Amino acid sequence: MTSDVRERTLAKRLFSANTLWIALVLLVLIAVFGAIRPDAVLTTFTLQTTLVETSVLLVLSVGMTYVIITSGIDLSVGSVLVFSGVTSAMTMNAMNDGNATDAGWGTVLVGLVVALVSGAAWGLLNGLLVAKTGIPPLIVTLGSFGAALGAGQLISNGSNVSGVPDVLSDNLGTGTWFGIPNLVLLAAVVTGIGALVLATTRFGRYTYAIGSNEEAARRVGIAVTGHLVKVYLLAGTLAGLAGFMALAYFRVASITGHDTDNLNAIAGVVLGGTSLFGGAGSIVGTVLGVFIPAVLRKGFVIVGVNVYWQPIAVAIVLVAAVWFDQSRRRARNQR
Amino acid sequence: MAEPLLDARDLVKHYGSVEALRGASFTAYAGEVVSLIGDNGAGKSTLVKCLSGAEQPDSGTISFDGRTISLPTPTAARALGIETVYQDLAVAPDLDPAANLFLGRELRKPGVLGWLGVLDKKEMRRLATSSFGDLGVTLQSVDVPIGSLSGGQRQSVAVARSVVWASKLVFMDEPTAALGVVQRERVLDVIKRVRDQGMAVVLISHNMPEVLAVSDRVEVLRLGRRVARFRAADTTVEELVGAMTGALSQEDA
Amino acid sequence: MSTRTVALLGAALLLTACGGGGQIGDTGGTGDNKKMVLIPGVAAEPFYISMECGFREAAKAKGYEVDVQAPAKFDSTLQTPIVTGVLANKPGAVLIAPTDDKAMAGPMKQLKDAGIKVVEVDTKLEDTSIAVSTVSSNNEQGGQLAARTLAKLVGEKPGSVLVLNTKAGTSTTDARAKGFEDEIKKFPNLKYVGQQYTDNEPDQAASKLTATLAANPDLIGVFATNLNTGEGAATGLRNAGRTGAVNLVGFDASPKQVQDLRAGAVQALIAQDPATIGRTGVEQAVAALEGGTAERDIETDLVALTKDDMDANEKYFYKQQC
Structure with missing residues (x-):
């Protein structure tokens, strides 16, 4: 009997059709831009800056991937990022008589903890509401999207918070390690752990199972409620970390600058082949999906394409990816 | 009796x-x-x-x-x-047959990795393959999503899952x-x-x-x-x- | 996620786009000619706070009772209910920064029809028949000033210059960009490489700046048309290790921007004079209320701040509170 049951090779499993397709899109984009302006596109400078500029969004998108795989959605991540940045920056300032610019590592550490806890608190709230009350995640996180931003404005009195410690921005924000920006390293570590947990552990397996068929997961004894809370908690905590990273990068907790972060993260995740219907997706795909809009933006500026074309091109790629995913599923379900 | x-x-x-x-x-x-x-x-x-x-x-x-x-x-x-095969297939269509067979009863790797929650996918696939064989369930592959299998094959997996664990x-x-x-x-x-x-x-x-x-x-x-x-x-x-x-x-x- | 949920998602995104929250002004009460209300474009922005300071000071000096009602976001759907709420209160005059040059025409016409004197501050409607006076900065002139300031900072050196703009179709920032574009052509050593839109997101501003740097390594100057693009531009330059080497001219002078100017992350700021806008607005409202004639259009001065002269121009720094 065993001979009938073949296993696919590792390479095949790593690159399911969808991921491979999206990787090809990314490579083609880089190749096209590279062919037009090899001197400007295929440089360490462009690589470095593109990676740094995508790090914060990537961390948000890792959490978003988990949420979307459970067939949920988290619209609140951008606001939670703002809230965490504000609480973190204000705590650091308060510890240093209102201006933390010259503060030391102790302050930075407290700031990190505050950012993570702030993010986790919103994630926990989202998770409890989604898992225990049965309110659709869209509505729950639409609520916290408004509430977290409002709370951030309330605490900061509506204006951007500055006074970020120099040790934080100089090391995490612009520092490098053997030529690799530290911000990129941090994002890469988070993404790597996120990818491993999703692909190899029971936590990841349950995330897929719940998104694929919540009732089936419940019937086999998976603690669905608790797992959903954990997934939203993860997304919130990562948004908190992203808020801290944004602090280091921009040297300011910006209130109005993250209005579309949630949509950018969702777009990246969906572009990467994670299904909005849940049950399928991967962090590898998300990484590719996040970089496609980033590369498009950068490439268009470098080759000097009319600025109005850029959002149109991003939209076309996004819609095409979702359409592809849906037709693939339709084909499968017809069997 | x-x-x-x-x-x-x-x-x-x-x-x-x-x-x-x-x-x-x-x-x-x-x-x-x-x-x-x-x-x-x-x-x-x-x-x-x-x-x-x-x-x-x-x-x-x-x-x-x-x-x-x-x-x-x-x-x-x-x-x-006591195991149950439900009328409305209680399987996760996006997971492969082996994952469905072991759903909620996953095997973990020995040692530290297992303690961290890392699954022993290879062993689960091996056991699943032999269980399906024992029960006469023929599948082309144990690692494609079972949503892509035919209705009969999906049902066979659901039946096999109950039988294996009961x-x-x-x-x-x-x-x-x-x-x-x-x-x-x-x-x-x-x-x-x-x-x-x-x-x-x-x-x-x-x-x-x-x-x-x-x-x-x-x-x-x-x-x-x-x-x-x-x-x-x-x-x-x-x-x-x-x-x-x-x-x-x-x-x- | 079911199809219905996806449909809901669409609906929610629309909702999000329209913003949430807001506040409605006090309702009820009868008309009170000795009352004056300021409706800024958005709450808690240093620019509008400074305007509010000028407004409060001038109105009190003239013996008027004051009130300030601001929307939580720069958004006409949030400003409209405030206008209708204020209408119910029937103050003598309303100073308003309309958040949309068409959408706010309806609610503001209601004010006028109720006999309330309307003075536009900072922004204005397309329809010029509603307000008795418009007091604003000349944004185009601000752009020209930015170009001249940049040229002065650069000196004789040749190089490319870039404009980082917010969203396409924002009249004030587009006017700044246009003024800059027209003026910068007068400096043959500077090559204008066009403007990039950033959707008012700092991360996009940073990314587009570094992309421009990659394409034009001779970049020597950047004009960022508002706060968020300025912050993004400063981040991009820092990330590229070009802070100071590329001259960054920002717009507005909120505390954080002033701090950046002092620290050298920004080389110049084009500051408006919001307190004067607020004061002048009050004067025009008083003129209209007390039988005088209001001047239809008043443009207030802008000033360029650089690190060297900033301390002498401290009065132009925007305030966090009065």
Whole structure:
């Protein structure tokens, strides 16, 4: 009997059709831009800056991937990022008589903890509401999207918070390690752990199972409620970390600058082949999906394409990816 | 036959003002296939839910292996060796057959990795492959999403999952409904094989010839109550239909 | 996620786009000619806070009771209910920064029809028949000033210059960009490489700046048309290790921007004079209320701040509170 049951090779499993397709899109984009302006596109400078500029969004998108795989959605991540940045920056300032610019590592550490806890608190709230009350995640996180931003404005009195410690921005924000920006390293570590947990552990397996068929997961004894809370908690905590990273990068907790972060993260995740219907997706795909809009933006500026074309091109790629995913599923379900 | 493995007596279950079970009783013995039949709305699915822990009866007693038990959750039932194949496939279509087989019972790697929650996918695939082989389930691959398999193959996986984990009793709610002729024979073979290993199989089906072909006994449910019991070898399709419709009833049922 | 949920998602995104929250002004009460209300474009922005300071000071000096009602976001759907709420209160005059040059025409016309004197501050409607006066900065002139300031900072050196703009179709920032574009052509050593839109997101501003740097390594100057683009531009330059080497001219002078100017992350700021806008607005409202004639259009001065002269121009720094 065993001979009938073949296993696919590792390479095949790593690159399911969808991921491979999206990787090809990314490579083609880089190749096209590279062919037009090899001197400007295929440089360490462009690589470095593109990676740094995508790090914060990537961390948000890792959490978003988990949420979307459970067939949920988290619209609140951008606001939670703002809230965490504000609480973190204000705590650091308060510890240093209102201006933390010259503060030391102790302050930075407290700031990190505050950012993570702030993010986790919103994630926990989202998770409890989604898992225990049965309110659709869209509505729950639409609520916290408004509430977290409002709370951030309330605490900061509506204006951007500055006074970020120099040790934080100089090391995490612009520092490098053997030529690799530290911000990129941090994002890469988070993404790597996120990818491993999703692909190899029971936590990841349950995330897929719940998104694929919540009732089936419940019937086999998976603690669905608790797992959903954990997934939203993860997304919130990562948004908190992203808020801290944004602090280091921009040297300011910006209130109005993250209005579309949630949509950018969702777009990246969906572009990467994670299904909005849940049950399928991967962090590898998300990484590719996040970089496609980033590369498009950068490439268009470098080759000097009319600025109005850029959002149109991003939209076309996004819609095409979702359409592809849906037709693939339709084909499968017809069997 | 000796002591019954499962003996439910006088189960009552209300859904609001609807009385789904009105003192239903049910008996299953180890090493037999017993069919539970009845017209639509007779209470078959509700009875199975009560006996597999998915629902709790309002009153009545359930004894299992000679002890009176309560089944607050499906997990409690599974701990006793009771598994269920649900009518609406309770599989995760995006996961592969091996993952579905082990869903909720994942094997972890030994050592630190396992402590961190890392799954032993290779071992699970190996065991799944051999289990599917034992049960005569043919799949092209154990690592494609089972949503991409045919309905029959999906059902075979669902059946296999229950059978592999059950140690005492398996409920099968319409396990052959979606299947073609060949797949149906496979599932019926699996049912007999499981019976021969000494387990009790409770089959819920609308297909009377199939019921008579595979069962040792048949119990008939009508309007939330057991109305008749037959030895499959001694009865006919006409008799079963008569009991289901109320044309025929037994005093001692 | 079911199809219905996806449909809901669409609906929610629309909702999000429209913003949430907001506040409605006090309702009820009868007309009070000795009352004056300021409706800024958005709450808690240093620019509008400074305007509010000028407004409060001038109105009190003239013996008027004051009130300030601001929307939580720069959004006409949030400003409209405030206008209708204020209408119910019937103050003598309303100073308003309309958040949309068409959408706010309806609600503001209601004010006018109720006999309330309307003075536009900072922004204005397309329809010039509603307000008795418009007091604003000359944004185009601000752009020209930015170009001249940049040229002065650069000196004789040749190089490319870039404009980082917010969203396409924002009249004030587009006017700044246009003024800059027209003026920068007068400096033959500077090559204008066009403008990039950033959707008012700092991360996009940073990314587009570094992309431009990759394409034009001779980049020598950047004009960022508002706060968020300025912050993004400063981040991009820092990330590229070009802070100071590329001259960054920002717009507005909120505390954080002033701090950046002092620290050298920004080389110049084009500051508006919001307090004067607020004061002048009050004067025009008083003129209209007390039988005088209001001047239809008043443009207030802008000033360029550089690190060297900033301390002398401290009065132009925007305030966090009065």
